[in-house]
Amino acid sequence: MRSRRKSKGPIVIVASVVATLFVAGMASEIWRVAASADDLKPDVSLSAFMRKKLESSSTILEGLTVEDSEMIVRGAKELLQLSKVEKWQVFVDSEYREYSDGFRTNVKKLEEAGKKGNFDNAALQWFDTMKSCVECHQHVRNERAKNK
Numbered sequence: 666m667r668s669r670r671k672s673k674g675p676i677v678i679v680a681s682v683v684a685t686l687f688v689a690g691m692a693s694e695i696w697r698v699a700a701s702a703d704d705l706k707p708d709v710s711l712s713a714f715m716r717k718k719l720e721s722s723s724t725i726l727e728g729l730t731v732e733d734s735e736m737i738v739r740g741a742k743e744l745l746q747l748s749k750v751e752k753w754q755v756f757v758d759s760e761y762r763e764y765s766d767g768f769r770t771n772v773k774k775l776e777e778a779g780k781k782g783n784f785d786n787a788a789l790q791w792f793d794t795m796k797s798c799v800e801c802h803q804h805v806r807n808e809r810a811k812n813k
C-alpha cells in the first residue's frame with residue numbers, strides 16, 4: 666500500500682468542516698423558525714427525539730475524522746433506526762415520505778462504505794446524507810409557511 670492514509674487527510678478534514686457548519690447552521694435555523702411561530706407549541710419530547718440525529722451525526726463525523734469505521738456504522742445504524750420510528754413521521758404527505766426514503770438510501774450507502782472501511786466514499790456519502798437533512802428541513806419549513 667502506497668501512502669493511502671496520507672492522501673485521505675484533506676478530504677476528511679474538508680468533509681468535517683463543511684458538515685459541522687451544515688449541522689450547526691441547520692440547528693439554529695430550525696430553532697429560529699420554531700421560536701418565531703407563536704402557534705407552535707414546543708413539543709419537548711419531539712424536539713429531543715429530533716436532536717438525537719445530531720448525536721448520531723457527530724458520531725459519524727468523529728468516525729470519519731479518526732477513520733474509525735465502527736463509529737461510522739454505529740452512527741448510520743442509529744440514524745436509520747430513528748428514521749423508522751413513528752415519531753419521525755411528523756408529516757404524512759408523500760413528499761415527506763420521499764425525503765425520508767432518500768435520506769435512508771443515503772444513510773445505507775454511508776453504512777456500507779463504513780463497513781468496507783472505504784473512508785473516501787464514506788465522506789462522499791456523508792455529504793449526501795447531510796444534504797438530505799438540509800433539504801428535508803427546507804421542505805418542512807416551506808410547508809409550515811404555506812399552512813400559516
Ligand code: HEC
Nearest residue numbers: 692695712715716718719722755764765768797798801805
Ligand atoms: C425526512 C425529513 C427529515 C430529515 C431527512 C431530517 N430531519 Fe431533522 N427534523 C425533521 C422534522 C420534521 C423536524 C421537526 C421540525 C419542527 O418541529 O419544526 C426536525 C427537527 C430537527 C432538529 C431540531 C430539533 C429541535 O427541535 O431542537 C434537528 C437538530 C434536526 N432535525 C437534525 C437533523 C439532522 C442532523 C438530520 C440528518 C442527519 C436530519 N435532521 C434529517 C425532519 C427531518
